Amino acid sequence: MEYKDYDQFWQKIHQSAREKGVPLRVMFELTYRCNFNCAHCYIPTDFRTKGELTTQEVFSVLDQLKAAGCFYLGFTGGEPFMRADFMDILWYAKRAGFQVIIYTNGSLIDEKKAAALAKFSPNKVDITIPALSKEAFERITGVTGYWDRVFHAIDLLHSLGVPLGFKTCLLRENELEIAQIQEFAASLGSLYRLDTMLSPRLDGDPEPYCYRGTLHLAKSHGMPAISNRMTNFKCQMTNEFQMSNDKLKDKNILFTCGAGRTQAAVTPLGELKLCVIIDRPKITIDTGHMTQDTRENLQITRNTSHVTRNKNEGVSLSEAWEKLKETTENIEAGKKHQCPECELAPYCKWCPAQSWLAHGTFTGCVPESRAWAQMVQESLCSDREKMLKGYQSKAGII
Amino acid sequence: MKDSTVFDKNPDIVSRTIEDETILLPVYRTSEEINCLYTLNESAAAVWDLIDGRRSLGEIKEAMLRQFEATPEEIDKEMGILLKDLTEIKAITPVKETKGAGRAGRATHT
Numbered sequence: 001m002e003y004k005d006y007d008q009f010w011q012k013i014h015q016s017a018r019e020k021g022v023p024l025r026v027m028f029e030l031t032y033r034c035n036f037n038c039a040h041c042y043i044p045t046d047f048r049t050k051g052e053l054t055t056q057e058v059f060s061v062l063d064q065l066k067a068a069g070c071f072y073l074g075f076t077g078g079e080p081f082m083r084a085d086f087m088d089i090l091w092y093a094k095r096a097g098f099q100v101i102i103y104t105n106g107s108l109i110d111e112k113k114a115a116a117l118a119k120f121s122p123n124k125v126d127i128t129i130p131a132l133s134k135e136a137f138e139r140i141t142g143v144t145g146y147w148d149r150v151f152h153a154i155d156l157l158h159s160l161g162v163p164l165g166f167k168t169c170l171l172r173e174n175e176l177e178i179a180q181i182q183e184f185a186a187s188l189g190s191l192y193r194l195d196t197m198l199s200p201r202l203d204g205d206p207e208p209y210c211y212r213g214t215l216h217l218a219k220s221h222g223m224p225a226i227s228n229r230m231t232n233f234k235c236q237m238t239n240e241f242q243m244s245n246d247k248l249k250d251k252n253i254l255f256t257c258g259a260g261r262t263q264a265a266v267t268p269l270g271e272l273k274l275c276v277i278i279d280r281p282k283i284t285i286d287t288g289h290m291t292q293d294t295r296e297n298l299q300i301t302r303n304t305s306h307v308t309r310n311k312n313e314g315v316s317l318s319e320a321w322e323k324l325k326e327t328t329e330n331i332e333a334g335k336k337h338q339c340p341e342c343e344l345a346p347y348c349k350w351c352p353a354q355s356w357l358a359h360g361t362f363t364g365c366v367p368e369s370r371a372w373a374q375m376v377q378e379s380l381c382s383d384r385e386k387m388l389k390g391y392q393s394k395a396g397i398i
Numbered sequence: 399m400k401d402s403t404v405f406d407k408n409p410d411i412v413s414r415t416i417e418d419e420t421i422l423l424p425v426y427r428t429s430e431e432i433n434c435l436y437t438l439n440e441s442a443a444a445v446w447d448l449i450d451g452r453r454s455l456g457e458i459k460e461a462m463l464r465q466f467e468a469t470p471e472e473i474d475k476e477m478g479i480l481l482k483d484l485t486e487i488k489a490i491t492p493v494k495e496t497k498g499a500g501r502a503g504r505a506t507h508t
């Protein structure tokens with residue numbers, strides 16, 4: 001038996017996964033159901049009635065993910081706590097040796113669940129905070145009566161020492177509160193990330209774009225960290241994009257994020273796909289543990305949705321992953337792909353998924369991404385000018 | 399350790415084999431709390447798999463002799479070191495003694 005440094009060991013495993021194409025990280029959408037009705041959500045409302053895997057089927061997928069080499073699992077939804085068996089699923093995953101992150105709106109975490117999560121010791125419970133003020137919170141989520149529950153859940157989890165992370169989608173409704181949300185996260189010693197890019201819905205509906213906030217407005221209303229953050233972001237993104245651009249010159253590499261190479265997603269119906277945003281191709285995973293009754297019930301449920309699945313349809317997760325990898329490898333960036341030559345690339349959050357939802361192709365420029373990149377570029381130039389003037393003033397140049 | 403000893407795994411420690419490396423992971427700790435990992439090589443992982451609360455050490459040694467090209471002395475020595483390490487980190491505990499299991503009764507001094 002050897003003792004190895006955790007970080008070094010994982011660097012080696014990540015490198016190896018990249019070389020061999022192992023699905024090291026997987027997002028598992030356990031349900032499309034949600035108790036919130038956020039207008040900017042990328043999941044169409046009618047997906048909520050699509051049905052979902054049974055507990056045993058989820059276990060089967062987890063077994064197969066383990067066999068395929070997956071190590072990091074993100075459980076998401078919809079809202080995963082809508083499933084009564086969610087804690088059972090979490091424990092099954094933990095006992096199988098997965099490192100688990102839970103993505104939740106936090107509203108269904110009561111004292112009992114918080115205590116259970118503390119015992120469970122996830123790597124992180126990642127809670128979406130739409131807003132700090134009750135009014136904005138309820139306008140964004142489209143529901144009432146949950147604002148105090150979410151912050152009560154955060155208090156509970158924090159007091160129990162559960163590792164927390166927070167996320168906010170930048171929206172018109174919350175853009176004046178971003179700085180405060182950031183401060184709130186910092187006060188708990190938690191990681192925070194601002195998601196500045198909304199996606200069209202999985203059915204292509206661009207409505208979520210209507211709710212997007214603006215960087216300028218958020219900044220002008222007291223978002224002190226954004227300048228430094230964006231500067232760091234810029235440096236980081238420049239480096240990343242330099243790498244990305246180098247890679248993109250190789251026409252075969254489009255998914256620099258790792259989708260279809262070391263990352264994938266599983267839908268509530270047990271389909272493997274590239275990421276949560278890209279809804280095609282989806283390859284049905286055979287979850288062998290189904291009884292005949294379960295299969296027939298599922299068939300009835302699924303016949304009402306876009307997805308039809310025959311009793312014997314589906315392949316093993318490993319086969320599905322190989323097909324997905326092959327698909328990814330065969331997608332070429334091609335001549336229409338403008339990113340490698342685009343001056344906005346270092347500031348842009350474009351990804352093939354955004355293009356897919358906007359155009360039905362993986363390579364098109366997305367106007368929303370472009371507009372955002374221009375905004376970031378202008379913001380950074382403005383910051384840089386101010387910094388330069390500050391230095392010049394101190395140095396007595398002006 | 400006697401060949402008649404039966405060990406069982408601590409249910410709060412799980413193993414994962416990733417990229418030909420078998421690692422032991424404590425269930426009740428987050429990745430942030432884990433600074434170093436216990437990794438098992440191929441033969442150590444085979445022993446780990448064989449420990450089930452039912453097989454005696456003698457039976458495990460016999461299985462190892464069938465699976466690996468090694469002398470009984472080499473298996474004895476390697477297993478002795480491994481079992482000591484696993485016991486120290488509380489990954490396994492002796493749960494009972496059996497009679498006449500495998501090379502039963504032949505004590506090994508490791």
